[in-house]
Amino acid sequence: MATEEHSEGLAFHPMDQFIVKPLFGGDEVGVLTVTNVTLWMAIAVLAIIALFVLGTRGRAVVPSRTQSVAELAYGFVHKMVEDVAGHDAVKFFPYIFTLFIFIVFSNFLGLLPKAFTPTSHIAVTAVLAMAVFLTVTIVGFVKHGLHFLGLFWVSSAPLPLRPVLALIEVISYFVRPVSHSIRLAGNMMAGHAVIKVFAAFAPLVLISGVGIAVTPLSILAITAIYGLEILVAFIQAYVFTILTCVYLKDALHPAH
C-alpha cells in the first residue's frame, strides 16, 4: 500500500519481484501448481546436477575446471563440518551440503535480472531452518537422552543464577529457527528490494530535468548494491551452514 503513493510516472514496486505466480495462466496457486518458484528451484536443481554430476564425470586425478569447482565446494563444506561440529558430524555432511548448495544456488540465480529468489521467501527459509532445528533436537535426544537438557543447565554458573540462565537458554534455543530463517530471507529480500528501489529512480531522466543527476547516481548505486549482494549471497549461505554446524555440535556434544 505504501507502493501506491507514487506520482508523475515513477513506479515503486519493490515487492512485486517476490510475488508467486503460476507460470501457465490462472490465478489460483494450489499445492501442485507450477509457479515461478517451481521454475527457479528446477533451474537450481539442474545447475547443481550440471556442476556436481556432469562436471565430475571425468573423475580425473588432475581435475578439469568444473570438477575443481565441485571439489572446492566439497572441501569447503567438509572442512567446515569437521572443524566446527567435530569429527562425528561427518555423517551429516550430505545433509548440510545439500542445504548449503541449495541456498548458494538459489541466492546466486536470484541475482540474475528477472529472476525469482526462493530463499527470499520466509516459507522456504522457515522450512530449511525448521528442518535443521528438528534434526538437531532429535539427534540430541537420541544420542544423549535426557542429558541433552543439560544444554540448558549451565553447570559452571553459580547455583542461584542457574534457573535464570536456564530460562534464557531455553528461549534462545527456541529463537534459533526464527533468527536462522529470517536472517536468510531478510537479507535476500532487503537486498533485492533496495536494488528495485534504486532501479525505480533510474527512468527519472525521461520525466524531469533532475533526472540528469539522479539517473547516473541510481545506476551507480544499483551497481554498488549488486556487488554487495553478490557478497551477501555467499555469506548468508555460509552463515546458515556454519550455524547449522554449531547447532549440530551442541546436539552431539552438549557439554556446556
Add this chain to the structure above:
Amino acid sequence: MELAAAAALGKFIGAGLACIGMGGSAMGVGNVAGNFLAGALRNPSAAAGQTATLFIGIAFAEALGIFSFLVALLLMFAV
C-alpha cells in the same frame, strides 16, 4: 475513518522507530569485525583459525537487527 487514519499513521511511525534497532545491530556488527581485525593484526597467525567464530559472532549480532527489520516489515505490511 479518523481512527483508521490514525492507526495507519501509528504503523508508519512505529515502523520507522523499529528501524532504529537496525542501527544498533550495525554498530554491533562493526564492533565484532573491528575487534576481530585489531586482534588479527596483533596476531595474524591465529586469525585464520578464527574466521568461523567471526562469522558466527556477526550472525548473532545481525540477528537482532533483523528482528527489528522484521518488526518494521510486520508493522508496514501485516498488522
Add this chain to the structure above:
Amino acid sequence: MANTTETATEAVGEAASHAAEAAGHAAQSAGMPQLDTSTFANQIFWLVVALIVIYFVLSRIALPRIGGVLADRQRTITSDIAAAEELKAKAVEAEKAYNQAIADARTEAAKIVAEARAEIQKDLDAATAKADAEIAAKAAESAARIDEIRAGAIESVKEVANDTAAALVAALGGSADGASVATAVADRMKG
C-alpha cells in the same frame, strides 16, 4: 509530488481502508508477497521436492564420486611423494658413490705421481752418480797427465841444465865428467 494535503490524506485514508480490507482476505494484495499464506503450501511442496532431489543426487552420485577422486588424488600424491623420496635417497647415494670414486681416483693419482717421482729421482740419482764418477775419473786422469807433464818438464829442465852446465864447463876450459856435472846440477836444483 504531494501537491495538496488533500490528496495525501486521501491516500492515507485509502491505505487505511485498504488495510482493513486486507485483514479481511489474508493480506492477499497488501504489500509483502512473503506473508501471503495462500502460496505457502505450494512453495513448501516444491522446496521439499527440490531438496529431496538434490539430496539424493548428491549423496548417491556426486559426493561419493568427489570423495573418491579426492582420496585417489591424496593416494597418488602420497605415493608420488614416496617415490620422490626414494629417488632423492638414490641421488644422495649416487652422489656419495661419485664423491667416493673421486676421492679414490685422487689418492690413486697421488700414489702414481709419488711413484713416478721416486723413479725419476732414482734415475736422476743414478745418472748424477755416474756423471760424478765419470767426472772424477776424467779429473784423475787429467791430474795424472798434468803430473806426468810436470815430471817430464822437470826432467827436460834437468837435462837441459846438465847439457848447459857441461857445455859451460867445457867452454870455460874445464873438464868435467858427466856424472859430477849431473850431481852438481841436481844439488843446485834441489837447493
